[in-house]
Amino acid sequence: MNESIKSAVMERLRQIKGPDLEGDIVSLGLVSDVFVSDGRVAFSITVPAERAQELEPLRQAAEKVVKEVDGVQNAMVALTAERAPGAARNAPQPAAPAPRAQPAREEQAPAKPGVPGIRHIVAVASGKGGVGKSTTTANLALAMAANGLRVGVLDADIYGPSVPRLFNVSGRPEADSGRVLKPLVGYGIKVMSMGFMVEEETPMIWRGPMVISALTQMLREVAWGDLDVLVVDMPPGTGDAQLTMAQQVPLAGAVIVSTPQDLALIDARKGLNMFKRVDVPVLGIVENMSYFLCPDCGGRHDIFGHGGARAEAERLSVPFLGEIPLTMKIRETSDAGTPIVVSDPEGAMAEIYKDIATKVVAGIQRSENSPERGAPKIVFD
Numbered sequence: 001m002n003e004s005i006k007s008a009v010m011e012r013l014r015q016i017k018g019p020d021l022e023g024d025i026v027s028l029g030l031v032s033d034v035f036v037s038d039g040r041v042a043f044s045i046t047v048p049a050e051r052a053q054e055l056e057p058l059r060q061a062a063e064k065v066v067k068e069v070d071g072v073q074n075a076m077v078a079l080t081a082e083r084a085p086g087a088a089r090n091a092p093q094p095a096a097p098a099p100r101a102q103p104a105r106e107e108q109a110p111a112k113p114g115v116p117g118i119r120h121i122v123a124v125a126s127g128k129g130g131v132g133k134s135t136t137t138a139n140l141a142l143a144m145a146a147n148g149l150r151v152g153v154l155d156a157d158i159y160g161p162s163v164p165r166l167f168n169v170s171g172r173p174e175a176d177s178g179r180v181l182k183p184l185v186g187y188g189i190k191v192m193s194m195g196f197m198v199e200e201e202t203p204m205i206w207r208g209p210m211v212i213s214a215l216t217q218m219l220r221e222v223a224w225g226d227l228d229v230l231v232v233d234m235p236p237g238t239g240d241a242q243l244t245m246a247q248q249v250p251l252a253g254a255v256i257v258s259t260p261q262d263l264a265l266i267d268a269r270k271g272l273n274m275f276k277r278v279d280v281p282v283l284g285i286v287e288n289m290s291y292f293l294c295p296d297c298g299g300r301h302d303i304f305g306h307g308g309a310r311a312e313a314e315r316l317s318v319p320f321l322g323e324i325p326l327t328m329k330i331r332e333t334s335d336a337g338t339p340i341v342v343s344d345p346e347g348a349m350a351e352i353y354k355d356i357a358t359k360v361v362a363g364i365q366r367s368e369n370s371p372e373r374g375a376p377k378i379v380f381d
């Protein structure tokens with residue numbers, strides 16, 4: 001069944017002309033492997049990076065013809081950038097960020113149109129999994145809201161979407177009008193998650209090709225309304241998927257979450273490099289699980305060699321945003337779907353997150369005002 005759908009899909013795609021209206025996308029060798037599972041089809045079309053925006057109609061046309069194939073319930077089509085011959089995307093990164101050089105052709109980000117109504121989009125990223133990136137995303141977003149901003153959260157962590165659990169929201173977003181989805185709302189924050197878009201059983205191999213179109217849909221076909229900041233929980237890691245995502249989303253800046261251990265710091269450095277490569281300002285590093293707060297004696301124990309992230313931030317000349325201790329309360333409240341900023345809004349932990357939120361917003365304003373970016377000054381009201 002899947003094989004026959006696959007060949008019917010390829011057949012239909014022969015109707016779609018190439019980027020220069022010569023030949024068709026199949027004969028030109030632009031179509032990737034086609035994944036078919038349970039009536040869902042996903043594939044990508046390779047186009048020159050600088051023409052990605054202009055070629056959006058090509059993507060839509062491909063999606064449309066594929067949806068017409070018998071047995072296809074859904075189609076996810078992504079445009080992927082052409083790789084420059086001999087480009088070494090996976091080459092090891094230098095430990096320190098290289099001076100900002102002219103990006104290679106493959107890394108040249110296509111123009112990223114903003115999302116109407118959303119003033120700023122901030123990514124929260126980490127070099128590796130399990131460092132508390134989602135917990136930080138949720139509490140940071142709630143702290144921004146506590147500081148008076150209109151905030152949304154987009155959970156782009158396709159491999160382990162945990163934002164629905166953190167905001168205690170579940171179910172499927174309903175369509176508002178036409179194709180526009182209504183985000184779910186948890187603690188006054190509008191939330192969209194890959195977890196709502198992709199069935200839990202969806203095999204991992206499937207998720208990569210789906211991610212960009214699902215992300216685009218979540219950015220552009222969701223009734224976000226007016227937001228000061230949309231916080232994006234990125235998938236952990238610094239590979240191609242993350243790089244592509246950073247290129248696709250019009251980011252105002254990125255926050256890197258790291259633990260004090262050396263290994264996590266090395267990975268955080270890769271995260272910094274990744275954003276620098278796509279010209280997204282790094283707003284700073286947060287050290288999570290920075291020290292252990294003993295629930296019995298209330299004492300502080302630097303069991304992980306605390307302070308590494310601060311030193312690293314200084315060395316790399318990026319702002320250090322703050323230290324979040326390892327405490328049972330953060331874990332229990334996150335896991336119970338009542339993050340500490342809402343369950344204990346006046347507590348010391350909430351204060352730490354609010355302070356980080358203030359620094360992040362100041363960082364956005366600084367980078368907007370920097371001559372390099374040349375954007376007009378923004379005012380949060």
Ligand SMILES: Nc1ncnc2c1ncn2[C@@H]1O[C@H](COP(=O)(O)OP(=O)(O)OP(=O)(O)O)[C@@H](O)[C@H]1O
Nearest residue numbers: 129130131132133134135236325326327330331334
């Ligand atoms: N400061 C903290 N103190 C105690 N527990 C924490 C802290 N930060 C995160 N945790 C716990 O660590 C676990 C992993 O956190 P989280 O899911 O936020 O990490 P992540 O980096 O997003 O992971 P993944 O890569 O799986 O998405 C969770 O159980 C969370 O409650």
